[in-house]
Amino acid sequence: MAWIRLAVRVLLSGFDPRDTERAYHWLDHGQWEAVARLKAGEPYAFTAAARRTRVEWSARPVLFLPLAHAATGPPWRCAESALCSCTARGHMCRGYRR
Numbered sequence: 001m002a003w004i005r006l007a008v009r010v011l012l013s014g015f016d017p018r019d020t021e022r023a024y025h026w027l028d029h030g031q032w033e034a035v036a037r038l039k040a041g042e043p044y045a046f047t048a049a050a051r052r053t054r055v056e057w058s059a060r061p062v063l064f065l066p067l068a069h070a071a072t073g074p075p076w077r078c079a080e081s082a083l084c085s086c087t088a089r090g091h092m093c094r095g096y097r098r
Contacts, residue, residue: 004046004057005031011048011055019048034059 008023015023026046034044043060 004034004059007057008046008048011050014050015048016050019050023048 005027008027012020012023030046034046037044038059038061041061043058045056045058047054047056049055
């Protein structure tokens with residue numbers, strides 16, 4: 001939500017009078033509604049107008065997948081082995097045999 005707050009503050013002086021008042025109210029109180037909606041898994045949008053131009057900021061929740069467990073090793077073994085410059089036969093590079 002920080003990026004929406006920053007963008008609204010930057011453009012605030014160019015909004016129509018009615019939307020300027022709405023934006024001030026949103027900066028003071030409305031952003032917490034947005035945070036609550038996102039935490040509940042709902043998307044959120046804030047719209048304002050500057051003469052004939054309408055600007056809309058929208059945010060939606062994103063689900064992150066858990067990373068692989070460290071015991072299984074990194075999924076990019078080729079990238080890990082490329083970091084090691086040792087070419088000796090049988091050399092163990094970070095636990096992986098070359």
